[in-house]
Amino acid sequence: MNKTKTTTETDLARINAIVAEYSQQKWALIPLLQQIQNEVGYIPPESIQAIARATGLFPSQVQGVISFYTQLYTEPRGRSVVRVCRGTACHVRGGKTILKLVKQHLELEEGETTPDLEYSLETVACIGVCALAPNLVVGDHVYGHMNPKKVEQLFKNRKDGG
Numbered sequence: 488m489n490k491t492k493t494t495t496e497t498d499l500a501r502i503n504a505i506v507a508e509y510s511q512q513k514w515a516l517i518p519l520l521q522q523i524q525n526e527v528g529y530i531p532p533e534s535i536q537a538i539a540r541a542t543g544l545f546p547s548q549v550q551g552v553i554s555f556y557t558q559l560y561t562e563p564r565g566r567s568v569v570r571v572c573r574g575t576a577c578h579v580r581g582g583k584t585i586l587k588l589v590k591q592h593l594e595l596e597e598g599e600t601t602p603d604l605e606y607s608l609e610t611v612a613c614i615g616v617c618a619l620a621p622n623l624v625v626g627d628h629v630y631g632h633m634n635p636k637k638v639e640q641l642f643k644n645r646k647d648g649g
């Protein structure tokens with residue numbers, strides 16, 4: 488997994504300020520975690536003790552909640568998240584090849600983030616636009632009818648070092 492970014496003093500100070508707002512409010516664990524993630528981009532593992540103390544929970548309970556919600560992350564993620572569809576419609580129209588090519592272009596496996604924190608790679612079951620299969624999403628933008636040339640075009644700048 489990506490270990491290129493360590494939590495900075497500034498990140499921890501921002502986290503402590505957020506944690507202080509939610510002190511002794513067990514019910515507020517989820518909003519607190521979401522706010523930290525919005526602010527810093529993820530929930531650094533070293534902040535879990537402070538979150539547990541503030542909310543009156545055990546660190547294992549906080550960790551359990553983070554693990555349960557797939558939209559909460561304990562590692563840094565890329566500024567753009569690339570999601571390649573693995574649903575049936577995309578699969579039968581070449582989704583597997585698209586995923587393989589994206590992995591090659593970004594030099595990433597699923598769940599990983601580029602060292603420059605530009606991209607993270609994920610797969611999804613279906614993004615709901617099967618008629619455009621095979622699909623991938625970069626950030627909020629859906630790219631339909633993907634083929635090897637389009638994948639290359641999409642990540643061309645990356646290959647050129649841009």
Ligand code: FES
Nearest residue numbers: 572574577614617
């Ligand atoms: S299967 Fe890919 S969008 Fe539905």
